Amino acid sequence: MADSTNIIFEDRFTVDTVDKDGQRFDRVSRITATSHHHHLSLTLDIASELYPLQASEAFTLAIAKSLNPDEDALADNGGGDGDGEQQPRRVRREAWRNGDEGLAADYEYVMYGKIYKFDDSATGENQTTAYFSFGGLLMALRGSYRHLANVVVGENVYLLMRK
Template sequence: MSSSSSNVVFDDSFLITAIDKDGKKFDRVSRLQGHSRNHDMDMTLDYNIELFPLKTGDTVTVALASSLSRNPISADGTNEDDRKWRPDGKGPKGLEEDYQYVMYGKVYKFDESTSDIVTAYASFGGLLMSLSGSARHMTNIVLGDPIYLLARAN
């Protein structure tokens, strides 16, 4: 990844329009549908309802990031914070400090329904996300790259 001003590749606030609790296959997982307030995007997301309880009508801020570091990744693919991280929590604090719910996964597919509308798909250990909307808002989301999903209820 090239040097940039942030490791956040997408962020927006989503109004939750539906939560599917009836079709779920796992006791602690539901699937939400939301529409973004700023970029006219649609998102479907599987999430753990015990760790992150939400209801229809809530607003949730969602960010996608290439790293949890607050410092951008350098041109050589390294980050100063990554070298200082410690498992005891005494290293630098990252983006996760600003959110309530974090998942790590991989972007595994892109679909183009029109020349401007794109859907990105990511899997977070089997919990799935699809994000649809204008391709210009997803230019920094890269197929095959690992990604962090960070969320907080507003």
């Protein structure tokens, strides 16, 4: 599904550590992982009872703006057709509200959250870190800004994972 316009980031990762500093919460684990293709590092809090991961295990992680694979077809273009006539506005509804899983059907673990911060002070040339919050479960994705160019602070996103 990497060709979907809703997916703003996708890569394959390998788990480096699970709870390196000890498990602080009963049902939450903090993993660190390294991407296969873009040399990014990931720190992610996951609900370990729902989606357990072990060191050396590989998974695909995607970040999407919507679960609806046809989001661009539903985008509002300002309500007009260019001739001064108003077109009916299309109401955007997430796929899961209609009983359709959308992109979530292709993944095993899904979280909804927000991109809340960028930090360009990381060591190394052209390095940046994007920070996400998924209802208190945090994620930091660090690497070249080129691979994180579509990630925009303040945007609501879905995190999708599969092994």
